[in-house]
Amino acid sequence: MNDKRVNQYLILPEQGQRKDTKLAVEHGEEQIAELLKQGYVIVNQDDFNKLIGNSDGEYLIADDGVVYPKPAPTDAELLAVAKPAKIAALKAERDAAEVEPITYNGNLYDYDDKARERINAAIIALDVQTAKAKSTASIDWTTADNQDVKVTADDLRCVIASVANRSNALHVAYRAAKDKVEQATTVAEVDAVTLSV
Numbered sequence: 001m002n003d004k005r006v007n008q009y010l011i012l013p014e015q016g017q018r019k020d021t022k023l024a025v026e027h028g029e030e031q032i033a034e035l036l037k038q039g040y041v042i043v044n045q046d047d048f049n050k051l052i053g054n055s056d057g058e059y060l061i062a063d064d065g066v067v068y069p070k071p072a073p074t075d076a077e078l079l080a081v082a083k084p085a086k087i088a089a090l091k092a093e094r095d096a097a098e099v100e101p102i103t104y105n106g107n108l109y110d111y112d113d114k115a116r117e118r119i120n121a122a123i124i125a126l127d128v129q130t131a132k133a134k135s136t137a138s139i140d141w142t143t144a145d146n147q148d149v150k151v152t153a154d155d156l157r158c159v160i161a162s163v164a165n166r167s168n169a170l171h172v173a174y175r176a177a178k179d180k181v182e183q184a185t186t187v188a189e190v191d192a193v194t195l196s197v
Contacts, residue, residue, distance in 0.1 A: 002028055007045040010035050016060030016070075018051055041065030075186070082190045086181050093195050094174040098167050101144035104159045108144040111163050119156050126153035166197075173197045 005024035010032065012020040024032060024042060036042070043051070047067040050059040058070035073081075101108045109115070122139060129137035130153065141151040177193050184190045 001025055002032075004029075005032070005042075009043050009045075009048045010040045011043055011048075011051070011061060011065070012038070012040045013061045013063050013065070016062070018061065021048075039063070043067060078187050079184070079190065082187045083181055083184065086190045086193060087178055090174055090177050090181070090193070090195050094170045097170055097195075097197075098163075102159060102162050102166060104162045105155065107147060107149050109141075109159045110144045111159070119159060122151075123153045123156050126156070169197050170195070 002025050005027070008024035010022040010024050010027070011018050020040075022035070022040070027035065032042070041061070041064065043061070043065060046055075047059075047061075049055050050057075050067050051061055059067050060070050061067050099112045101110050103109075109119075111119075122141070126137050126139060136152050136154075138150045138152045138155075140148050141156075142148055173195050177195050180193045181190055184193070
């Protein structure tokens with residue numbers, strides 16, 4: 001145990017971070033001298049606490065051992081983070097809008113995964129009934145706003161067609177918004193982009 005090195009740390013800096021840390025108290029002076037030749041630096045307890053986040057703010061360490069406050073991110077760094085975050089948010093907004101209820105013929109129809117399965121099954125059933133009866137079959141359907149309406153297979157196909165049109169419009173709007181984000185030169189420009197359908 002090296003009593004001269006109590007509350008000191010040997011740190012190997014790399015791009016402002018700690019690549020490696022050793023307790024100085026566990027090394028003799030010859031070992032410490034060798035580690036210093038390898039690029040390690042000695043820091044005290046206060047600086048070490050700053051580096052591990054036990055102090056106000058974030059800190060970095062220079063190759064010479066100076067501990068300094070982490071500089072505020074540059075505009076370019078903020079922009080590099082803002083763009084993919086905005087694109088992900090726009091995509092999530094588009095995806096959520098694709099499964100929202102859709103209006104067809106004055107009625108509101110659910111269109112989530114379960115509703116899609118029910119619509120497809122109903123179309124098949126109605127097609128079979130229509131073929132057997134040689135006349136257009138219909139069933140009672142409960143809409144998204146709890147109304148009971150009579151629908152035919154063609155009505156349900158039109159619901160799907162309405163969704164397809166909405167989906168296309170959403171994807172076109174998403175691509176346009178994504179292009180605006182990618183072309184933006186400031187975070188404010190990124191933030192101003194919206195999904196306009």
